[in-house]
Amino acid sequence: MKLKRDDISDRVIQRLTKYLSILHDMKKYEEYINSSELSKIMNTTSAQIRRDLSTFGEFGIRGKGYDIENLISIIERILGIDRINKVILVGHGKVGEMLTSNTEVLGKSFNIVEVFDKSPSKVGKEIKDLNIKIKDIKDIDSDLGKINVDTAILSVIKEQAQIVTDILVKNHIKGILNFTTYKLETPDDVAVVDVNISANLQELNFWKDMLKNKGE
Amino acid sequence: MKLKRDDISDRVIQRLTKYLSILHDMKKYEEYINSSELSKIMNTTSAQIRRDLSTFGEFGIRGKGYDIENLISIIERILGIDRINKVILVGHGKVGEMLTSNTEVLGKSFNIVEVFDKSPSKVGKEIKDLNIKIKDIKDIDSDLGKINVDTAILSVIKEQAQIVTDILVKNHIKGILNFTTYKLETPDDVAVVDVNISANLQELNFWKDMLKNKGE
DNA sequence: TAGATTGTTAATCGATTAACAATC
DNA sequence: TAGATTGTTAATCGATTAACAATC
Structure with a gap:
């Protein structure tokens, strides 16, 4: 099922760009990050992180969190910046x-x-x-x-x-x-x-x- | 009653800056503007305009609308840009x-x-x-x-x-x-x-x- | 006074969050 | 398997809007 304009709020996209920036910083130090850690940096709830990402698919590993490198690739693809x-x-x-x-x-x-x-x-x-x-x-x-x-x-x-x-x-x-x-x-x-x-x-x-x- | 941080959403303030910009353009052509006209330019409802403004006081004239020059002064004062x-x-x-x-x-x-x-x-x-x-x-x-x-x-x-x-x-x-x-x-x-x-x-x-x- | 538009209340809509079953 | 954290549902919260009484 393809996402339509009305399925996505501009607030989600704005947060996506912030997640990306934080993930780029984090990847120097860690391989995985979970929604709770990311939510603390973002000043929000872990539920919001998970819900935002789940708009676009299932990218996490239960019990473990999100593979940072992988999540970066995913968000870059969503935003269309995985290319020039x-x-x-x-x-x-x-x-x-x-x-x-x-x-x-x-x-x-x-x-x-x-x-x-x-x-x-x-x-x-x-x-x-x-x-x-x-x-x-x-x-x-x-x-x-x-x-x-x-x-x-x-x-x-x-x-x-x-x-x-x-x-x-x-x-x-x-x-x-x-x-x-x-x-x-x-x-x-x-x-x-x-x-x-x-x-x-x-x-x-x-x-x-x-x-x-x-x-x- | 003084307004507290939680009484005001950041979205309202962002819109206020846009109202201001539009009002500056409009003042060349008109003396008054009503919430319906402004809402059309802003791509929103007249109710939102009136509600946004009423957060800070009563600035309109019933049956007539808002005095543009006056509303500019008011918004500038709200944003603290009525001074250097x-x-x-x-x-x-x-x-x-x-x-x-x-x-x-x-x-x-x-x-x-x-x-x-x-x-x-x-x-x-x-x-x-x-x-x-x-x-x-x-x-x-x-x-x-x-x-x-x-x-x-x-x-x-x-x-x-x-x-x-x-x-x-x-x-x-x-x-x-x-x-x-x-x-x-x-x-x-x-x-x-x-x-x-x-x-x-x-x-x-x-x-x-x-x-x-x-x-x- | 009649017409128009405000300011505000109540209803609706959408976004956030708590909670938990699914699952790594 | 036990522990942890996801993805998602249902509940809550906040923001938008329709509707209308107040009033210029």
Whole structure:
């Protein structure tokens, strides 16, 4: 039986990425981990760990726990990061530069294969670490036909966000990591995840004040 | 009656930041907005909008809706961004550079007032846009006493994350925006919000594949 | 006053957790 | 086999929503 969109909550997927990170740390020290140990690190219950994983199959060994290496492979496969995923980057401002000069931030399974910008002063410039030249946003249309990419990172200015998104969607992009603060409109078969550092800071600020004003 | 930590879910606060962003866009065109209009933009119900806001008070006018300018002020006050919040930045790598060279990403109410790094090649260097010099992480102790800051942005390497956090906590930092992938351990009265771009991409990748494999 | 939309209650839905039979 | 921990069911908890009285 195949899993459908509604069988899975976004919270489960967010936790999966955290499990993965913890498992990568743990594998240096241990071969197995059980749901109780993992739940302590995650600040949750062992039941939640087991239930989350059981959404996707049976991966544990009763009486023993989970084989860490194995569980890493499984989660990587679930998230689709057991392979190299090609992505394009649209907008080479400060955020874009950070992403092209620091391959580490995206993680090892994501590779930027093209960078687009609309500024004439940037187009044609070489990005040394990636060995590619910045192309004109105008060329997205003709370019995306040649390479087989379905994921884009959007780091243009807010005013261009929807315009560029429409071009991306037209060119069969199915996933957009949105660094703009614009609420993108996309068809149902296009996934969008927003990254909003300012909003994260606002959240932090709220909780910080709340904790300060009453100690827990 | 004062609100306690448990009266408020993190989901409400996350939505508040989104309401704020939408309201800022809307204020150019309209004076009032009602819960039904806002819910359509937010892809939710009008009941959720009204309930979220009513957590903090009564801000609407029956029969009319919400005064946009007024609601912006209210939400900004709730989030504590109706004033300038001083923050320090620890770790001036690629992420740190992006944050100091692009004041826009943090939003207008957050100001970086000190930058620390442990690399001798960076310490002492001037950050032009901010008019401050990078200081040695070793000096956090003596320095934080002088300035009155309770928020830090952590963008050091993973291996240094907990060590630096312990120093920050000792120096009365109460909020940490964590760009490392390390799961920080902090006392109960210190708030932490994680920013993990790689995890966001993993999430996106999952949903993208899910939508692709079955159209909706 | 009539119409509209809020703020809030009660009902529903979904997510978390406790508990335990299954099984390594 | 005895001990431990999984996978899953049923109970609980919390968040969302429908519905409506209050009121602008």
